[in-house]
Amino acid sequence: xxxxxxxxxxxxxxxxxxxxxxxxxxxxxxxxxxxxxxxxxxxxxxxxxxxxxxxxxxxxxxxxxxxxxxxxxxxxxxxxxxxxxxxxxxxxxxxxxxxxxxxxxxxxxxxxxxxxxxxxxxxxxxxxxxxxxx
Numbered sequence: 451x452x453x454x455x456x457x458x459x460x461x462x463x464x465x466x467x468x469x470x471x472x473x474x475x476x477x478x479x480x481x482x483x484x485x486x487x488x489x490x491x492x493x494x495x496x497x498x499x500x501x502x503x504x505x506x507x508x509x510x511x512x513x514x515x516x517x518x519x520x521x522x523x524x525x526x527x528x529x530x531x532x533x534x535x536x537x538x539x540x541x542x543x544x545x546x547x548x549x550x551x552x553x554x555x556x557x558x559x560x561x562x563x564x565x566x567x568x569x570x571x572x573x574x575x576x577x578x579x580x581x582x583x584x
Contacts, residue, residue: 456570457579460546463521464491467513469535470527470553471495473504478577479526480504482550485577486524494520513544522546524576525553533558541566548576 451459466486471479483503486493495503498511510516513523513535523544525532532553539547547562549571554562562569570576 451568453570453572453574456546456568457574457576460522460548460568460570461576461579461583463546465494465518465521466491467494467496467516467520467523469496469513469523469525470531471503471509472497472500473502473509475504478550482524482526482575482577485580489580492518494518513539519543522548524548524550526550527553529553529555529558533561536562536565536567539567541568546570548574550575 468479468483468486471483474480483493483495494516495507495509496513497509500509503509523546525535525547532549536558546568549559549569554571559569559571
């Protein structure tokens with residue numbers, strides 16, 4: 451399955467977690483969170499450094515704290531944070547991950563794919579992809 455096919459499959463999933471979003475509306479992760487919500491996705495934020503988003507939504511400290519298991523986990527964090535999360539994640543629980551530009555390197559992609567995650571990367575921003583679907 452190529453990257454485009456994986457992107458199409460993942461945007462068909464309706465429950466997302468955005469790892470790294472903050473209440474700061476100047477940050478890309480914040481815009482990704484709002485874009486997903488505005489497009490009808492049930493969207494949760496994972497960031498241990500904050501408690502509430504700018505819209506009042508709860509921010510969770512970890513994926514394990516979410517009230518629902520997301521269909522897709524979108525990473526908008528530095529590569530080291532991405533790798534730390536992936537090492538702790540089970541691909542049977544969180545099978546689909548979306549690696550935003552700047553959140554990964556070749557080692558992370560190789561690790562994720564060898565561990566069994568379905569992975570979107572290669573410079574693919576979910577926000578940009580959703581705009582192409584309008």
